[in-house]
Amino acid sequence: MxxxxxxxxxxxxxxxxxxFLDRMWSGIFISIYxxxxxxxxxxxxxxAMLLLGFIVGGIVDIASTGCGLNAAVTVCLTFVRLPLIKLxxxxxxxxxxxxxxxxxxxxKNFFLYLSLAFAIWSIPFFILESGFTSPLAVLIRIVVxxxxxxxxxxxxxxxxxx
Amino acid sequence: MPEDFFDKMKELLLFLxxxxxxxxxxxxEGISFYFxxxxxxxxxxxxxxISKEITVPFDRFVATFxxxxxxxxxxxxxxxxxxxxxSENMExxxxxxxxxxxxxxxxxxVVCAAKVLKNEYRYENNFITIDRxxxxxxxxxxxxxxxxGVVGFVSNTSSSFSVVVSVFNKDGFxxxxxxxxxxxxxxxxWDGKTTGILQLSEMPSHIDINVxxxxxxxxxxNIFPENIPVGRIKDFKISEGTFYSAEVExxxxxxxxxxxxxxxxxxxxxxxxxxxxxxxxxxILK
Numbered sequence: 001m002x003x004x005x006x007x008x009x010x011x012x013x014x015x016x017x018x019x020f021l022d023r024m025w026s027g028i029f030i031s032i033y034x035x036x037x038x039x040x041x042x043x044x045x046x047x048a049m050l051l052l053g054f055i056v057g058g059i060v061d062i063a064s065t066g067c068g069l070n071a072a073v074t075v076c077l078t079f080v081r082l083p084l085i086k087l088x089x090x091x092x093x094x095x096x097x098x099x100x101x102x103x104x105x106x107x108k109n110f111f112l113y114l115s116l117a118f119a120i121w122s123i124p125f126f127i128l129e130s131g132f133t134s135p136l137a138v139l140i141r142i143v144v145x146x147x148x149x150x151x152x153x154x155x156x157x158x159x160x161x162x
Numbered sequence: 163m164p165e166d167f168f169d170k171m172k173e174l175l176l177f178l179x180x181x182x183x184x185x186x187x188x189x190x191e192g193i194s195f196y197f198x199x200x201x202x203x204x205x206x207x208x209x210x211x212i213s214k215e216i217t218v219p220f221d222r223f224v225a226t227f228x229x230x231x232x233x234x235x236x237x238x239x240x241x242x243x244x245x246x247x248x249s250e251n252m253e254x255x256x257x258x259x260x261x262x263x264x265x266x267x268x269x270x271x272v273v274c275a276a277k278v279l280k281n282e283y284r285y286e287n288n289f290i291t292i293d294r295x296x297x298x299x300x301x302x303x304x305x306x307x308x309x310x311g312v313v314g315f316v317s318n319t320s321s322s323f324s325v326v327v328s329v330f331n332k333d334g335f336x337x338x339x340x341x342x343x344x345x346x347x348x349x350x351x352w353d354g355k356t357t358g359i360l361q362l363s364e365m366p367s368h369i370d371i372n373v374x375x376x377x378x379x380x381x382x383x384n385i386f387p388e389n390i391p392v393g394r395i396k397d398f399k400i401s402e403g404t405f406y407s408a409e410v411e412x413x414x415x416x417x418x419x420x421x422x423x424x425x426x427x428x429x430x431x432x433x434x435x436x437x438x439x440x441x442x443x444x445x446i447l448k
Contacts, residue, residue, distance in 0.1 A: 054190045068197030
């Protein structure tokens with residue numbers, strides 16, 4: 001039942017990303033599909049997380065003709081996810097292991113974790129995507145994604161955690 | 163096998179296990195960055211193709227939905243556009259009327275163009291109200307036509323409006339008419355039955371009459387100028403032995419009357435006076 005629910009969540013988030021968020025603002029990219037890898041149970045092994053990041057990023061690449069950039073940066077994020085969790089979340093939460101929802105994680109830590117994760121993802125993504133040109137536009141996109149992304153993921157987890 | 167070899171193999175396996183995650187990470191990154199940095203056109207076209215396969219049905223749905231939602235807005239814009247065109251058309255018709263007045267090919271003495279304000283066609287005696295009156299030069303007895311043919315004649319006027327007796331007025335309308343290309347005339351009137359069909363009676367039976375022949379006004383009338391189109395013969399029969407009785411389908415569609423032109427008959431007053439004086443005197447030379 002948990003697996004079925006998670007698959008549904010993945011499909012929902014991917015649809016939301018590909019069919020709505022990719023089309024809503026030209027030039028601004030809110031990568032809410034990162035919630036698929038960021039909210040996952042802490043006890044998932046790293047290799048599984050790497051594969052999940054690769055697949056999810058690859059799907060978004062195919063849907064948005066991203067040519068592998070989403071996959072590359074998302075794999076990178078999944079690789080550093082565990083150290084990031086240990087750095088930002090309370091030890092007790094890490095030891096208990098489970099999905100990262102605000103029911104278990106204090107709000108402040110939750111947003112710190114998400115903001116750092118989005119920043120880690122956004123910086124290489126937007127720099128590589130722009131081809132090292134127009135630094136101001138890149139900076140704006142990084143800031144917007146880092147600020148708005150965690151809020152949307154927060155709302156999403158409120159919606160799906162039950 | 164020496165025991166030392168197994169120990170080394172065990173260590174190697176442990177090491178590989180330890181770095182397997184890093185290896186997997188590097189492999190996945192390698193694949194992703196390969197696609198990103200090579201960006202060869204063949205691969206890109208494949209990407210686009212797959213991407214379109216996924217997103218096109220959704221895009222089509224969104225486009226259909228958006229166009230449906232924006233129908234109200236488009237409808238409103240079309241209505242505005244229509245109103246503007248109607249206004250322009252009115253102005254052009256007025257200009258055309260002035261132009262016709264100035265140099266008409268038919269030499270029609272157009273007094274003015276007028277908009278139809280009220281148009282009856284359901285009764286036995288129908289009238290039309292137009293937005294031009296005495297101030298515009300309209301007076302009783304003037305004929306009224308549209309671009310297709312005869313509409314009626316002015317019966318009452320005020321300073322700004324006039325009432326027109328429609329050709330579909332059973333008791334009020336009677337004039338003479340002829341077939342195009344002939345000089346034989348008959349009486350044209352409406353029997354009060356079918357809107358759009360006038361009756362042409364007293365046409366001599368020796369003339370050649372066919373369905374589709376054009377009916378025109380004659381010079382006998384002191385209301386309508388000669389040769390104004392009335393309609394086409396729809397049906398005919400011989401009545402009273404020596405006369406044709408025919409149904410005339412009018413060119414003017416009374417249901418779609420919007421603008422009409424008021425015509426002046428030259429020297430009407432002089433002709434009316436002369437004819438009435440002759441009648442009073444009974445035609446006896448004194």
